[in-house]
Amino acid sequence: MVDKLDEMKAILLKMKEETIKEISKSLKSGSDVTTNEPSGDIYDQASSERDRELGLLLDDREREKLRNIDEALLKIEEEEYGICEECEEEIPIGRLKIVPFARYCVKCKSDLEKLQAQTKRFEEDRAYREIALGEEEEA
Secondary structure, eight states: OHHHHHHHHHHHHHHHHHHHHHHHHHHHHHHHHOOSSOOSOHHHHHHHHHHHHHHHHHHHHHHHHHHHHHHHHHHHHTTOTTBOTTTOOBOOHHHHHHSTTOOSOHHHHHHHHHHHHHHHHHHHHHHHHHHHHHHHHHO
């Protein structure tokens, strides 16, 4: 098991290094492009704004990935790595090689995603009902 932990730690450290490079590259390219002066027509400006927003979204995902990697490395140090946070069973090494910072086994992750989808649908339905009730009151 020690060999597997060393292998996973090496994978996580390499992934962390690559993620940091991606964030740095993105920050450099973003600062090169950012200007306060509008250029081109309105379509060019809209396209630039969309690209900037997409870049910010990707940066957020990279930062989240980096945070997950750091948490996994900490778990290795604390000898808690590879244990599902939900059922506390060992996460199969095959899953960890694909997603080295996995916090859940496949079954628990699937159950969690189903619950999140149901919650999201419920919240959207409630929001639509509130909008509909608000429109009836105005009429």
